[in-house]
Each structure stands twice: as C-alpha cells, then as structure tokens.
Amino acid sequence: MQRLESDVAEIIYGDQHVSMAQRQLVEVFGAGNVPGTLYLGYPILLNAQGNVKVDALYVSPFHGVWAFDLEHGNNDPGKQEEFEEIESSTERLYNALHSKLLEDDGLVKRSKLQVPVNVITLSVDQSFDDEYVRFLTIDQVNSALQQGVEIPRAYYERLCSVIERTATIRPKKQRAAVSKTGSRGAIIKEIEKKIANLDAFQKKAAIEIPSGVQRIRGLAGSGKTIVLALKAAFLHTKNPDWQIVITFQTRTLYQQFRRLVRQFCFEFSKSEPDWSKLLVMHAWGGATTPGLYTSFAEAASLKKMTFSEASSKYGQNGAFRGACSELLQASKAGGEIRPIYDVILIDEAQDFPAEFFELVFLYTKDPKRIVYAYDELQNLSDFDMLPAESLFGVRPDGTPNVELRNEPGRARSDIVLPICYRNSPWNLTAAHGLGFGTAREQAPNEPSNLIQLFDGSELWTDIGYSIVQGPLTAGSHVRLRRDEASTPAFFSELLSPEESLRFIQFDTLGDEVEWVANQIASNVNEDELELDDILVVIPDPYTSRSIGGKLIKSLGARGIGGHLVGVTSSLDEVFTSNSVAITSIYRAKGNEAPFVYVLGAESCSQGFGLARKRNMLFTAMTRSRAWVRVTGTGPSMANLIAEFNRIRQSNFELNFIYPTQEDLKKIRLLHRDRPQDEIDGLRQDQAAVERILLLLKSGQISASSLSPEIQAVFRNIQ
Template sequence: MAIDIVRGAIKNQIASADLIETINGVQNEYTGTLFLAYPLSATAESVVTIDALLVTKEKGIIAFIFDSGAEREEQQDSLYYQITNTLNNYETLRKGRRLAVEPNVITYCVEFEVPECSDEYIYASRDNLKEILENSIGNFDSNYYEKLIEALQKISTMKPKKQRRNVVKESSRGAIMKNIEKQIANLDQWQKKAAFEVPEGPQRIRGLAGSGKTVVLALKAAYLHAQYPDWNIAVTYYTRSLSQQFSEMIANFSREFIGDEPDWNRLHIIHAWGTYSEEGIYSIAVRKVGLTPLNYTNAKSKYGSNGAFEGICREAVSAFGNQTYEEYDAILIDEAQDMPSDFFKLCYSLLKEPKRLVFAYDELQNLGNNSMPSLEEMFGLNMDGTPKVVLENKVNEARQDIVLPICYRNTPWALTLAHSLGFGIYRPEGLVQLFSDTDLWTDIGYKVISGTLENGKHVKLMRSEEASPTYFKDLLDKDDAVLVERFDNCIQEYKWVSEQIKKNIEEDELDPDDILVIFPDTYYAKSEYAEFRKFLILNGINSNLVGVATSRDTFKTEGCITCSHIYRAKGNEAPMVYILNADYCAQNIELRKVRNILFTAITRSRAWVRICGVGDGIDILLNETKHCTDKGYALEFKIPTEAELKK
C-alpha cells in the first residue's frame, strides 16, 4: 500500500505542504494518488481545478478544498455537483440509475479554526484527517477504481478507439488489436508526475519508445494552458507528421479541461526549424536578432545535409550572444535526441524566468551519429564556470528528472530485440554503443538476472514483468511477434511482403492503415517505394508514401497502407510494421546511425514486426537475432570500462 503524490500547478503552497505531510502519515493504509491542483473540467463560467484530489482503492474519490474562511458550505456543494456531473458522463461509473461512485468533499483547514462537522459537511485538519478517513468516509467498491481513474485522467479522449466493425473472427489479428485497444488506458505513477508536475525550471523526461512521452507532453501542454491561460506556450518537435498528433491530442485534452479548443494564439504547435512562411523555433529566434532564417536547401549547401540544422542553430546562438528574448513562458520539446545542443541554447534564450523548458527523449532514437549531449553542452555555463542547468529531484518538490520505464507500445520481445540490434549486443565484432549511465538499464525496465551493472563486468538482463502490460503475453505469441525474413533479391522480398499485406487485410482483419512499411535508407526510399508499389498494385492494395502522396504533416490515410522513410516514421506507430531492405542497417561506415535507424523502425510496432532484407546484411541481423532469441530474449554482455566507453 502507498499513496503517490503528484504536485501540479500549486497555488496554496502552505496548505498543500500541510496536507502532503498529513497524507504521508497514512501512507501504509491506502493505495492511490494524491493530486495537487487537479484539473477536473470546465463550466460555462470557469475552469474547475480541485485544490487536492485523493483517489484510493479503499475510499474512492475525496476532493479537498483549502479553507478560505468563507462560503464553506456553498463551496462544498458546488464542487460536489461539479464532480458528480463530470462522473455522470461515464457509463462505466453508473450502477442502474445512479452513480456507483459517491464523491466526498472535505474542507481542509490550515490557517482557520476547524468548524464542527455535520452529516453533510466535513471539515478536517492535520489533527483529525486520519480519523475522518477511517470513520466518516465510507468504503469504496474497488471494482470501479480503474474505471474511475480513467474517467478522471481523460486519457481515453486522447485518441478515439477504432470501431473495427470488420472484425468477425475471434482470434484474428484485427480481433487481437480490438482487445488491446479496449484496455483501460491510465497514466502510471511516472507518467502522472511527468504530465502534471511543474518545477521551477527545466524538466527532463527520458523514456523508451512507446512509454508515452508524446502523450505526456500533449497532456502537459493542455494542463499548463488551462491553469495559465495567459502563458505563451510552445510545443516543438522535428518529425513533421507529429504536428497532426499533437494538434489532435492537445485539442482533445483542452476540450476536457476548458470545454473548448485551446487558444492557438497562446498555445503554439510549431516545428523546430520553420520556414520563411511557417513559424518555427529557429525562424522565430533568428528574426529576433534581425536575421533571415535559412531553409533546408540553403542550410544544406552551407553546412551539408547531416549538419544543416546544427549549423544554423550554432549560427543563431552566435548572433544571440548573451541576449535573451522573453518570448515564451514554457517550451516543450519532443524528440529532443534529434536536436543539436545549440537548439536548447536557443530555446533557453527565448524563455522567461524560471526557464520552464521540458524536453523528452529516447537516446537510441537519435538518427544521427552523435550521442545525447550533456547538460553543460546543451545549456552552457555561467560566468563562474558552474552549469546553467542542474536537474535535481528534491524532497517535497516537483521532479525535474523523470524516467518512464514502462513500454505500452512494443511487445517485450520486440523491444529487447531492438535494444539487442541497436547496441550490437550479439555482434561478433563487439558493441556498437551503450548507455554511459549503467543504472539507466534498470530505470527503463530491465532486471539483472546475473552479474552486475558495473563497468568492466559481465551482466545478463531481461525485461521485468512490471515493465510491460500483461496483455502482450496474454494475447500475442512471441514467436509471431517478431520475425526476420531473408530473401535472395528485392523482387522476392517485395513480392512476399505485398502478399503478406494482402493476407493481413483480407484474412487477418487488419485495416490498411494498421500497416506501416518502413524504408531505412532515406536516400533511396522514394525509388524503393516506386518498385515496391508495383507489387502492391498487383495485389490491389492502395498505399501512400508519406510526404509525397500526402502532406508532410499527415501520416496515415484511411484505406491506404502507410509507406515511409525512417525520418517520417519517427514518433508514429502501427500494429503491423514491415521493415524493407533492413540489410542496410547491418554494417555501414555510420554504424551507430544505421543501428539507431533499425531500433527506431522496430519500435514503431504495436504488436507485430517483420524485418526483411537480402544478402549478407540480413544474414548478419539473422545471426544476432538468433543469439537473442536462443537466450530467451535476454541481453548478455560485458559492460565496457569507462575508458573503453570514451573511445
């Protein structure tokens, strides 16, 4: 038993601290969460934020009003009816004609004398709250707990669930996806803190692919906008198709929080780069210092294709000097692993104090050749040589550094194999790369089977049971979840994949937009797709190449399978993923880059992934995969010494 505490946009620091201390005194008696400054809903007059909301399996929902010394009964009545009206919208919380969940409202007193309780109105302080919870609040039917959390967190509104009316077979892939998609989607304890906690300064969110980073950022943006409507907030990213995701999710969350679309003049979803006609963080920044933003073509000719964005950001930082332009109250960055260090300096210069910069990343999804820069490289040093940014998780304060360890998108087998191939765990020539912080392995959901997580030592790791939802093992076969297929030539490969896709649609009851085909080699993706499309046409399958047949901000189109190079696929997902010409990722002069491409491609899959290729390259990947699967999807290797890691 334990009560998790989530510190939102707290207005009354004294009462919040007092309540937290009191709740900590009953930690071992209840299981649930105490939310400070919880966004309930919107009324015609205002946004309703509860001072504190305690939700437990034993007592259900308890809302606290911090006592102001006036209109106590009116405040309790109003909040009771607002909670009741909100919960009445959810059929899963009804029992016959009434609510199955009875809200409880308590006025919590810190600065004023505690009034006497009555049958209807409850008043508490640190001296009597324990007794009130035990004797004045009735027991709760815990069968409704998960449904109550789902209603309060509103995650199910983020993305409407597919109807999948074509599913008639009980065990088809379509039926399996329907079952997976109907699982109750609630934030875990780490996601709650990442979404709602607002520290005074920067915040880092690290997480695996599929751990909910993008959802958390969307929810955080909507939450901040609801709590601080006058703030100027930017949400930025590098993969253009994320614009569609962010727009839809933030709009859905905002309708719940404020009853309407967000004020898009205050909440900006903008690309990291931008153009002459389209705002981006970079283009806004350089205009502040009187420069004309460079487009990709000009930047490429000046700094090369791999260094284009890094070059123009470095140029902009140099033009900024020590100047700051307080354009934004908060900036939220997704895909931070793809941003050069000077981009963070630009964002930092555009922020008002206390520099609320939230950045989320998965280091292995970096599609360049570089590892994630240090905080000193990202933000620089003060005049006295100390780092400008230090991330600390202090007791009784909002967390500045959060790791999301649970992967909700990928099966444990796909994720383990992705790490195996991405790091080159079973590569005969040795590792390609590795986390510099060995503790990160356990932070992201691996457990030590044998050995130790120390430099220079051998270790054997496996995904822990707690790090994956149970429905993967309940519904999927690990031998079917991940397959590596070898072909003699591309014609055989394209023919087989197109026939499999036809089977997926006609027999497996997947929708066309459930299927994603990824081409790892961006340079040849367009020509490879042109050849592959001939086989799709022969099988009567419609398809789109993202950014060519669709707008660059649109990823999926109903009735068509999605084909994409890896940069367009980043940040997106699909139940069935085919990686074509994966042999490109086996060995390359830019080995770290191509292995990260392979990791990113594999982790687009929500259920099944097929890694396809030809020749010696796919044989290399097959050999590494066999070592991983033969060991029961364990990662067994020697951790390099610190000196070896620096090479």
C-alpha cells in the first residue's frame, strides 16, 4: 500500500478532558512513523454487560488496529490478582472490538476476521509482554506498533466505516431494476456504492466536542447533517442522563435527523435512543409540536408567542427575531435563569437571528456545549451570519461570552468542512459563481459586479478552492477553482460537465413545464431512475404553488404522480416512492436528490434583494447529487444563462476583481433585503421612470421640460 501523505497520526479528541496517559500517547503519535488515526475516548463498544469504554484506539493501514487500556497502568503484573485485572480488561476490550468488526461481512472471509485486533495496557513503569497480554510503558509503544500487520486497502476503507459508524448510512436502495450499463440509474448506483467513510475534517467535527461552543462551517453537501446526528448519538450513548437537543429551521429535516440518530445509536448501543433525553425539535415549534424557543419560555414560566402573534407584530420575516427578542429581554429581567439543556446542536444556523443564539447560550448548562453548523450561501433569511463573538451576548464587562480559538491538544472549537460529496465540482463552482455574481455584468452605479462575498478571504481555501491567480486582496484579479483534494474522484470518473449541468431558456412557462414533464418521464422510463430520485425546486415562494400545480397536471397526463411538499403532502416528508417531489426553496433545504430541476430560475436573476435571490438559486442547485437542469423564461433568464456561460467558458473557474472593504459595504447595501413597503415604493418609482422614458421616446414630452438633473440621468439611460 502506498504511504500516506503524513507519517504523523491524526488525533481525534472524543474525550473533553484529556488524561495524562492520553497526552503521553498524543506525544508518541505526534512524533512520526505512525500514520493513521488515534481516537481518544472513542468509540463506544458493546458487550453482554453493556457499554465498553475505549480509552484510545489507533487505526492504521500499515500497523492494524490497536486498542489501549489506560486505567490499569499502576497494576503490578507480578501479583496474581492485579494481573487478572489486566487480563480481564484486555479480554473485554479485545472481544468487544473483535465482535463489532465481525458484524461487517466485508471484513470477514471464510468466517475469519481479516483485520487483526491488538490491545495494549499502558504501564506507568513496568512491562510484561506475552502472546496475549501486552503491558507496556510509553517508551515501548512505538516499537510494538511497528510489529503490526498491514491492512489491504479494501479492508481498511471498510474498517474505517465501521469504526466511524458510517457503515450504517450506506444507501438503502438496492436498485435491482437497473440493467443498462451507463444509464443514469447505473451511474447513481455506482456513486452510492462508495463507502461512506468520514474524511479527516468530518471526523473531527463528528467526534470532538470542546468544553464550550463549537462552530462547524461547511459547503452544501459536505456532511453537516450527518456530522451533527453522529455527534448527538455519540454524546447520548456516552452520557445517557444528559438532555441533548438537535434543532433546525426546515421542518423536513425532522424525519431525517430522527432516522440518522436512531441508526447511529443502534450502531453504538444496539438500542433505541431515549427520546426523552435526546430531543429532535424545530427551533420554534408549532401548535401541536414542541420547539426549542417554546421550551425556553415554558422553563422560565414566561409568555411564548405563536407565529401568527409574532407575524402580526413584527411581520413574517421578522417574526422569529421579534419573538426571541421579547423572550430574551423577559428572561434577563426575570433574575436568575435556570439552564435546562446539557448540549444543543443547531443545524442551518445561518437562518437564525442573534437573539436566538443568546437564548440558547442562557438556557444551556455550563460549560455551554453548543454546536452550530451552517453554510453562509444557504442563508434565505434576513439575518447576517455574525462572528461567534457577536452571537452569544456579552458579559457585564462588555467582553463577548464566546470567543472561538483552536488550541493544540484539545478538541477543535472551529472546524471547516471543505470536501463536497453531494455536488459535482462544476455544479458547485457555477452555484458559487452565480451566488456571488462573479460573472455578472456590472451596472453603471455599482462599485463591483459582485452581489456578495465572504467576510474573510481565507475562507475560500478553507472550503476547498485553490488560488489559480491572486492574491486575495483588494483590487487584485482573482481566479479560483475547486481543489482536486476537495473533490471526490467519482465525479470526473462517472460524470461530465456537459451532462451534469445545463441551463435552458423557454418562450413561455407552458413550454417550460411541458419540457420538464417530458424529461422526468424520460428519467423514469429510459434512464432507470425512480420517482424519489427526482426533486423539482421552484425558488420563488410566491409562484411555487401555481407552477407546481401546472407541473403536477402535466406529469399526470404522462401517468406520473407528483406532490407539492407540505401542500398536497405531509409537512415533514419530502420524498415518496410513488410521486415526484415538487417544492418551494424553503422546504428543499437540507434535502437532496440525484436529479434536480430548478423551475422559474429567472426570478433569481435580478431585482431588489438580489443577495437573497441568488442564495435561493445556490441552495436549489446544490440539492443535486449528480444532474441539474435550471430552466426559466424571458430576458432575465437570458441574463442568467449568459452568466453561467461565462463561468463554463472559463473552465469552471471563478474570475473576478477582489473588492475593497468600502466597496463590499456598498455591495451589501445595494443588494440587501428590504422591507416589503420599501420594495413596493421602489417599484412604483420604477414604473414612473419607465413611463417618463416611454413618453420621451414616443415624443409626447420634451426632455427640456425635465429638470437638468433628470435630463442627465435619462441621457445616460437612452
């Protein structure tokens, strides 16, 4: 087997408090000549008596599997009773790990486990080594590891998926009906066969939890939801008395989180999670379902607002912020606050206001174990994603309650997931380019063609882009492309950019709907895809019902069922096996499908509040695991296609001038979300300007009748 890039082991901190013995191991594995992964306090194994704690576990393709017992280092192997304790602990660890690995058929051949398991008891000052009990000092560990047996690549990848508990999330679909080589069904079957191992970044994010707040930033499709579900299951199994909450904004994530958490808990403990201790709940809640916000209010015996109450007072877009703000003020005014949760994990954090995060901080027990995950470009709300220091409130002296920093030898507080497993590199780059406006034509009064941009330039490389041309400083001509290391190889092996991503313009909405219906029929009848392999997203929430209704009718004429998620089907589920899912952008979030159609994309091309519109387009496009078709009508769609073509013609690189901080402020001001009454006023003004322009062009009025300032403006327009 080819050597790994580094001969230093990757350290994963599954324990929040690292013991002296664990620190000694970290030093040994950090010194080199031991490639692989060292897990501290992970995994949790099982035997007939219950859970088996693993103090440390080393997994390497070159040295095999080694479990460490760090609790019996002071025992004297020369004393029979103390030796029996060491032997019993060795046997318990060996049997639990051996039994777990035996569960996976891919690690077994002729009824024999193909991965040797070793156990070392770390001794303080003595050593004893026979064919079964290895009682070694820290200085003897490295040489013992070198005697380990190399594991063939196929077994090693399978081994990692079992250790990381991701073997459980292999695809449920058998796709037995797939018979054509090279069909879309065959291609997606091949993609799904890839073993779902966690990468180095995901392992840290899923297993490590610091004594405090942890931020996880990740691209669409980087595994944030799986990471949070695995972390919740691990913490629940390890600390069954803790009150743990997973919360989110999109209701359709409820079933997905319940399913994943149940699978992961079964992997750890062979039992159903205690749902009274591990809670999966919407951030707000509903009339009949509890939510995190309502649980805070009830715990403090304070008034809670319904959505209708908050909407009438603060407007629909400001309802949650207003409700959280009132509860926050009442909580602080009420004196001492009694925290109720041990851990809170937040998905889709970009959609929540700062007041919500401060409530979470107040109602989480010390040491404030709060994990929040987000992708800034999937922000469909009015809220900017603030730095951690600005989210969780301040102390009486004005200093932030939370400051994130990664420290050596500790669980990471700030993790970025750069590898995208869902989206092809072409789709992801195009979605980023359109989301930021990197290929957009600049209007005369704009400081840049950009619509928005990350606050920190370093985030580009953090999320898996390489700098082709730079530097990423104000005024520089920048070229970025997806780094090969951040892109799974199966995309280029199984897909092409031409087939993976297409933009199509139609003359009428009727033509667009008919074309999409025909394509879906072809997907099902010829491409060997199933109905729940297809997702239709309509970005504009105001037209999703009408367009969706037309598509359902057109599909029905072809003998294919379709449903509007949350309208003609359940609010909590997106996909069904006998119907194509059609949804607005808000219910599409957090979901994915092999084939995605984005209808009515012209609504995202231009207009007021353009940053949010482009975020809608980005979110819609990045639901796809393989193929995307973006469709629309009219001149606005033509503009969007022109932007896409510039990105495609540049070989899917992002090509733009990096703005100054002053220009970035102006860009955000121009493309910000605006209140509806302001938009209505601007549209009236726009209609007035268009009328004057029409009168000028038709000769019904003279330019001389206008003020000099307006004449100058219209001269530029003409």
